[in-house]
Amino acid sequence: MPKMKIYKEFKFDSAHWLPNVPPTHKCANMHGHTYYIEIHVEDELDPKLGWVIDFNDVRRVVDPLVDQLDHKVLNEIEGLENPTAEYIALWFWNQTKPALPQLTQVVVKENPSNVCVYSGE
Numbered sequence: 001m002p003k004m005k006i007y008k009e010f011k012f013d014s015a016h017w018l019p020n021v022p023p024t025h026k027c028a029n030m031h032g033h034t035y036y037i038e039i040h041v042e043d044e045l046d047p048k049l050g051w052v053i054d055f056n057d058v059r060r061v062v063d064p065l066v067d068q069l070d071h072k073v074l075n076e077i078e079g080l081e082n083p084t085a086e087y088i089a090l091w092f093w094n095q096t097k098p099a100l101p102q103l104t105q106v107v108v109k110e111n112p113s114n115v116c117v118y119s120g121e
C-alpha cells in the first residue's frame, strides 16, 4: 500500500514573553500571538478505510494539549518557561509522539511569517 502524509491544523491564543532576550528586545515584554500548529503524520494507506489515520484520532491526542495553552501565559506552563516557537514545537512533539507514533513533523506558526518546523532530530 502507498505511504501518505496527512496533517491537521490547530489554533490557540496565548500570551508570552521571552525571558532570555536583552531587556531592550521587544519580546522581553509580555505580548500575544494567535498560534497555528500543524501535526503531520505518515503511514500506509489503509485500503478499506481509505485513510492513513482518522483526523479525529489526531484531534483526540492534540486537543488536550492545545487546551492547556489556549488563553494562558505560556511561560507558566511546565516546559515552556522560554516559550519560543522552537520550544513550543518540542513541547508538542514530546507529548504527542508516545500516543501518535506515526508523527513525523510539528509546525508552529507564531504568525504567517514566523514558523518553526521540527521533525524529531
Ligand SMILES: Nc1nc2c(c(=O)[nH]1)N=C([C@H](O)[C@H](O)COP(=O)(O)OP(=O)(O)OP(=O)(O)O)CN2
Residues within 6 Å of the ligand: 018, 027, 031, 083, 084, 085, 086, 110, 111, 113, 114
Ligand atoms: N527563532 C525565533 N525567533 C523569534 C521568536 C521565536 O520563537 N523563535 N519569537 C519572537 C517573538 O515571539 C516575537 O513576538 C516575534 O516578533 P516579530 O518577529 O517581530 O513578529 P511580529 O509578530 O512582531 O510580526 P512581524 O510582522 O513579523 O514583525 C522573536 N523572534
Ligand SMILES: [Zn+2]
Residues within 6 Å of the ligand: 016, 027, 031, 032, 033, 110
Ligand atoms: Zn512573541
